[in-house]
Amino acid sequence: MIEEIVLKRFKRFRDQAVPLVPDGVYLVAGANNSGKSTILHSLAVWEFCRTIIEAEKGFEAFLPGSNVQGLGLGDDEFSPILVPSLNHLWTNLKSQKEAGDVDGYTLRIRCKWQVEGRVKELEFGLSLANDRMFVKSTFSNLEDGDKVPRVAYLPPFAGITDKESRLPLAIRRRRIGEGVAGSVLRNVLLDLQRLNHKKREKLREGRGKIKDSDLRDLRQSDPWEVLQQTLREIFGVELSIHPFREEYHSYIKVEVIKGSHAGHRINRFPRYKPRDLMVEGSGFLQWLSVYALATDPNISTLLLDEPDAHLHSSLQTLLLEKLEEVSSVTKKQVLVATHSSEILRSSPPEKILEVRQSAPPRFLKNETQKVGLLAGLGSEYSPRMDKVKKNKRLLLVEGEFDCRILKQVADKMGVEWPDRWVEWVSATGHKERRQLFKALKEEVEDLKVVSLRDRDDEPLETVGEGLNDKAHTNPPPGFNCRKWRRRHIECYLLWPPAMAAASRFSVEQINESLRDKYGIAVGEGFKDIAPPQALLDVRGKEILKSFNIDPHKVIPNMDEEEMPQDLKDIVNQLVRLAE
Structure with missing residues (x-):
């Protein structure tokens, strides 16, 4: 290998x-155009x-x-x-x-x-x-x-044909080497089936049937048996290869039989007519091509270029699991180039070869590096990372809505919003974001990050001075954990005059509804760092939605002295940390 x-x-x-790595299944991952x-x-x-x-x-x-x-x-x-x-x-x-x-x-x-x-x-x-x-x-x-x-390269479409003649092994090897492995798929399947038939005949010699122990071993180790059982379990199908005689058959005929999976067999659906494998969906054909070549004993190294391209996310991780099982038996080397976060997330770091534009390819060593890789996948990776490297400031928020509100607050304060901050939406917690920070820190030496999250149902005591998240202890230098004191950012928008200006309701109607439906009265203490408990725990998102209020229309209808101090504090911190 x-x-x-x-x-x-x-x-x-x-x-x-x-x-x-000379054997086993390994992933090749990285941003678009990384190599x-x-x-x-x-x-x-x-x-x-x-x-x-x-x-x-x-x-x-x-x-x-x-x-x-x-x-x-x-x-x-x-x-x-x-x-x-x-x-x-x-x-x-x-x-x-x-x-x-x-x-x-x-x-x-x-x-x-x-x-x-x-x-x-x-x-x-x-x-x-x-x-x-x-x-x-x-x-x-x-x-x-x-x-x-012997290397076989299998791109997403590998030239599967409906008319495939029987080919000598040398010609098949040549076609695989020429990059058209799909054109010999039926030959590979026929070889696997014939080899299985010979094994069964040998195990049956002198007996009426194969011993249970021999049959169990055969089903666990024989490529054809493993392939068929996998197709039964995952797709509810099995393959039927018509008898082929070189003397008078021109093409290898392989059909798909569908039914209900029962042990090591398929109970065919009533009145179901088998059909040629070519009419099956691209996901099935992609999966079958990959797995058939993975079991082919004539191939030592298998290259799969985004085999997940036509597979549902649930089948992506399953494909990898099955390839691991085959590789452990055949000692085959399999390289899988992928963008699938499902596959990468479920794989240990040491199984991932990261390809980077600015550094040599490397096998990952820890979860931190994997988090950094996952965060960078996708079409927006390069421009966003370029901006992070240039500005060395990253603002992690739970939604784009948060940044828009903060920019409106800065405008009301007469403060210029620091464009140095690169906005990055992430639904993860501080712990996962910390891993991302550590991964990015390897690329950006003087990086500073502000990680801002809603408090949601966490205890109020976990929010400290300056909205510091006390639940996240000992953050690394440059990683600033902040958490809203109120349940979420929408709770800072529940100022009745501004709500009325942003809706078709009057201030009196809004106050009445807040009092009768939600049990809160909004007064002068609304803007304080320590407002009444009800304002800290109320569900602001639900309230704004009940009045059909666009959250982005609230802050423009507030004066600076009416805005909660927490909003101003975060803006001031961002301005200071951007320097």
Whole structure:
């Protein structure tokens, strides 16, 4: 299994070594355009080079000192990954020879693995001349007979076809190496079924039926048995492969049977007619392709590029669990590039390879780093993180509503809102936000964070001077925990004159409703730090909603001297901390 990839001028990586773990299921994660797919693509191209050179020149082309000439091919012959043109394989689209290049092979991909405790390396160089690409083995320490990893790359759509003929193993390996693994899916399924049939016949020799203990072991270890049982449990289906004879069958026919799951079988639905697997949904086909190749004994390293793309969130984590089970039996190496927060959240940090734009890829070591990764996923990651790195100030709130209210308060106070604060909406508590702060601190040295939350049902005694959250003890320097003294921020908007101005009700009607329905009387103490207990615990959101009042229309109808002191204190703190 591959332990390291060394890339020279391949797509996003000009000169980069990428560590891998030789067996098990590992995730490749990071922001958009960080290089996740580049890592998988490099292995797919490496496998393509290995496949075509071995097919055309033989294994001896990989041995040191072979002096085999490079193999030339055009755009239409390059198939492992989709690129607009071949020069898109090179960093910054520059394929020309540069100072220090010893030959014309300017792009290099080297893989390292172990054979019986010895490190083995095989590097391929690529060059481009007149829109024709040349591929050659540029470094190797292999010996004749050494086992070379077999890589299969499976993008979200992998060329599944409804007419798939029986193919020799060499041709199937070539198609997988060329990046069209889906086109041999039916061949893989037929192989798994035939191997299972042979095992069953052997276990049945001299007996009327297979021993219960042998059958139990077979169901737990045989790839076809495991695949079928997984399909029964998850999708309520099983596969039926029609008998295939090379002498007179042209295509491999695989149908899906649906029914109710009962043990190790499916009870077919009444009058249900089996149908070809091609008519099933994209999620099922994606799942089947992934799992079938994961059980294929001819593949040692499986690359999955966002296999969760067409799967419901509940199936995403389940797919990972099943891949882990298969990998533990087959010792297969599986790399999964993903954006799925469901998958990442359920995975231990050491199983995640984080790809970053500003630093080398790394395996995470702790939950703090994983929190930072999860917070950064999504299309808004890069611009927001760029602003955090520049401004070094982050305001964590429970909703965009909070920031809009605070900006209105600042305007009423005649205070300029400090634009240095980067607003970040997070429904998590201070504990989780603290993890985010620690993760971001690794990237932003002088970072200051204000984490502002509602009190909700927490005791009033947990709010200290300056709205400090006393329940969160010993925060790290730069991490400021604040909690509203009142139940939530809407409770600071229950000033009857402002409510009346923002609604169709009069001040008298509002006061009457507050008194009769909610048991509160709002007077001069409304603005104080320690108002009556009823104002601290009342549910302000519910009250504003009952009057059909837009919260954003309340503060503009209040004078500065009418606004609660807590709102002013938070604004003053933000102004001070922004300096």
